[in-house]
Amino acid sequence: MIIRIINNASSKEFRNAVKLGDSNSKTLGFLPFIAFEKYAKLNQLIGAFEKGTNELLGYLLYRISYNKVTIVHLCISKNRRKSSTANKLVDYLKKHTRQYDGIKLSCRNDYGIDKVWEKFNFVPIIEKTGRSKRGLPLTIWWFPHYQENLLTQISEYELNNKIVAVIDMNIFLDLKEGREKESLALKSDWLLSEAILFYTREIHNEINKASTPELKKSSRKLLRYFKELPFRDEEEFSRIHQELKSEFPLKHKNDNSDLKHIAYSIAGGAKFFITRDGVILSNKKFFKQYNLIIYRPSEFITHLDENIQVSKYRPQTLIGTNISSTRIKSGNINKFIDTFLKPTERKSRFQKIVRDSLSFPDKFELIRISKEDTLLAFLIFDRSLDDKLRIPAFRFLNSNLKTTLSKHLLFKSILTSIKENRTFIEITEEFLDNDIETNIQEARFIKIGASWHKININGVLDSSEIHKELEEDFFTKQVIEKIEEIFHEFNNGQKLLKKYQFERFLSPLKLKDLEIPNFIVPIKPHWAEELFNDRSKQKLALFEPQYELLLNRENVYYRSSSPRILNAPARVLWYVSENKLTNEKGSIIASSYIDEIFIDNPKKLFKQFEKLGIYKWKHIVQTAGKKDKLMAFVFSDTELFKSSISLKNICDQFEVIENKKFMLVSPRKIKSETYLSFYKLGMGI
Incomplete structure (x- = not known):
């Protein structure tokens, strides 16, 4: 059997398709010749032919509207209806329309062919009254094309965090x-x-x-x-x-x-x-x-x-607790070795890693994480290479903070590496629990052999310049190839998504030629203080003991659901509005990514996100006011600017690039060029 497009309205193949359709018009519904001709010219008439004889076995005719494909006719010759002809035609349609949201069709219930559509993996989503004289019911059937694109309705936040x-x-x-x-x-x-x-x-x-x-x-x-x-x-x-x-x-x-x-x-x-x-x-x-x-x-x-x-990331469990990070000294090292030794690990091997690290305090940092007097985690930072942060020990004791701690420390490790202008992070810890490995993978590390690698490209580049920026040793090539492997199935219509994922995997890289939406979002000074004010300057300040935990990799922000300007994924610049108490003018202080947007009843949103972020129910009520809908958006990978961008500077840049005056009372969409200009200014690039 051969499947191919019928697009020549003067061909015998086309005439045979029209003839077959007319002979089955009682069940298919009558379709004028001019309509057949129109769909053929649009390459939306697919034929199935007997190999060798070129006999028409059946055809599928479809149309496209609102990014959805609709099957208008699926018609098979009587003598071929128990063969795989229909299946082959539908499979061909699925394969060649993946850029659309999905495929739908309408079928009268009294035809009794539900099992056919079930076999093709379509599902019935709604029942309607048909247009026949008797108004017989028909069912709408649907087959989705799952696309990881800007319009996806699938919440990766929920899959990863609930x-x-x-x-x-x-x-x-x-x-x-x-x-x-x-x-x-x-x-x-x-x-x-x-x-x-x-x-x-x-x-x-x-x-x-x-x-x-x-x-x-x-x-x-x-x-x-x-x-x-x-x-x-x-x-x-x-x-x-x-x-x-x-x-x-x-x-x-x-x-x-x-x-x-x-x-x-x-x-x-x-x-x-x-x-x-x-x-x-x-x-x-x-x-x-x-x-x-x-x-x-x-x-x-x-x-x-x-x-x-x-299974769950719960930053709020750290808020208000006495969690601290301190450097380990040689006097109590045996306690840590015994406490964090793995059951199947040779003690002498672990002792060597720890003691070697203690011998070079200028290059190695041994850190204990504890809550009051209770040990929670132990990690080592190895800075013996100028451009790499190695982590030979990354260990956690069982506690209800284990998952949250590991995610937080991974993000802090990435931030530390970026602040110190290190291009690479490598986790060489050999005894990782499955859940910790999952968290490492979610933090966009790539596994090469027995270790996990992350590349940080600090700059604004064109996608074609990525390879030039890196000194491609064996591991670097392997990491890049693995990233490309993850997205190798993306088709031409998904180039945008591929670029977006490269930017995220190689963060803090910003790609000049990535045309995703960019926004400036206003935030009141007290919320900016809570969310972004990283008060620590010391190497070991992985936690701020007197304040709520800041800069978790993911957080949530609430605002009015209208106007509905924001969408995801997107880049966002945070604009802190004027502080009337201190007379400080507004400024842009940070950049993040918007990962997911949710609009729903305030109470439902609060329940959904109460484990993420710093908001109490009273804050949600204040934000919602009298409205029955509220917007919550999940943002991640926040980068604090090295120097905030003053209001005067913002206005000047805005007029030059956007050719408009800068006024901000609600989120505002901006050009990619504007975003990159402010990003470079804030990061001192």
Whole structure:
């Protein structure tokens, strides 16, 4: 079978397609010749042909609007309807329309071909009254193209910072119908701040099996209170689904749907799957190979605190605590060796690392992190190379601060390296827990051999100049190649995203030719003080003992939901407005990235982000005022400017580049050129 575009309206192939469509117009709906001709000219008519004879076996005709692809006709010759012809045509369409949000189609319910669309991995999302004389109902089916682009609706913040748990259909019905008490605990308000409950796209197929339109409608309405897990990779899903079917032979009609829920969960990156299915629960160990933990609802609730410690970043746990970082002296070193020695590690090896470091205090810094008298962490900074910060020890004792501490210290290590103009960071610690390795990876380190590497390019460059800027030794080449490998599947339409990821991986690099949105955001002086005033100048000041923890890698800021100017991802400059108490004029003091934007009910937003940032409920109420919607945006990788940019300087630069007067009462979009000009000025580049 050969699949190819039919774009010649005078060809025999085209005439045969029109003829086939007309002969099936009762089910397809009549399409005028001129419409066939229009779609052919737009290369939106795909034909399937018998190899050798060139006989037309079927065709697919589609249109594009609002960045969505809509299948208008999928028509197969009667003698080929049980073959793979339709599948091949749909696969061709999927492959060649990945730059769009997804593919949709409408199909009358009385045709009885739901299983066809399910087989093609489409899901039913809504039921409508059709345009036929009898007003017969039809269903809209949808296949998403998951794109990591500027318009993505998938929240990477939530996937990385919340406990991601998927519920199956039975749990969904428990919550909908108020049955099974243990499931109802999942509706508790406090759960929102700890975990995100997702459903998989398979639930649409299960809802579609309901006996009445009213039941379908009520179930779809309830879906709004949950989130749909990302559907990233159809091939990965199909592979996992086949593996599960081999392990769990289908015995009942609902078994395949149960396995699809799990396959989608694994492919979508979920960590937990909540079910009451006895077969699945009795095979918990099997799913560990997929890094998926199976729980009953009661088990999930019971173990939630334990799960939080390894899954969640909670900067607020450090706020107001007496956490300190101090240099280790030789007098008490044996205590640290015994305390932080790993069970499978040779003591003599660890002793050598520690004692060698102590021997060169001008090049090595041994740091203990403790809360009052309780030890929490131990790390070593090795500055023996001018352009590299090595970390041969990066160890944490089990505590409820372990994950938060590791993320904070990674970010502080990166900041330290940048401040000291070091291009490279290398973590050579050999005994890393799995959760610590995950945090290192999230901090955009790349693993080469047994160590983790991060490159810091301090400057503003064109993307073509990156390789020229680096002295490409073996490890540097490996790191760059690994970064490129991560994004090698991006197509031409995703060049922007690829550049954006390179900028983030090689931070504090700023690319001249990266055209993502740029904004100036006003912030009141007291919030700027809380969020950005890094009071420490000393090497060891990883924590500010009298103040709330500052400059976590991620933070959240609240503002009015209107006007809706901001979007993500984007770069942002922070403008501190005039301080009327001190008569200080406004200035730009820092730069960050906007990662995610959320607009919702203030209470829901507060619950969702109360573990991130410095805001109390009273602050949220003040910001929201009488409005029922509020904006929260997650920002990260904040860089404090070496010197703030004065209001006069801002006005002068603004008039030259933007050709406008500078006035700022709400976030303002600016040119990339303006952003880079202010960034260079603030960083002294």
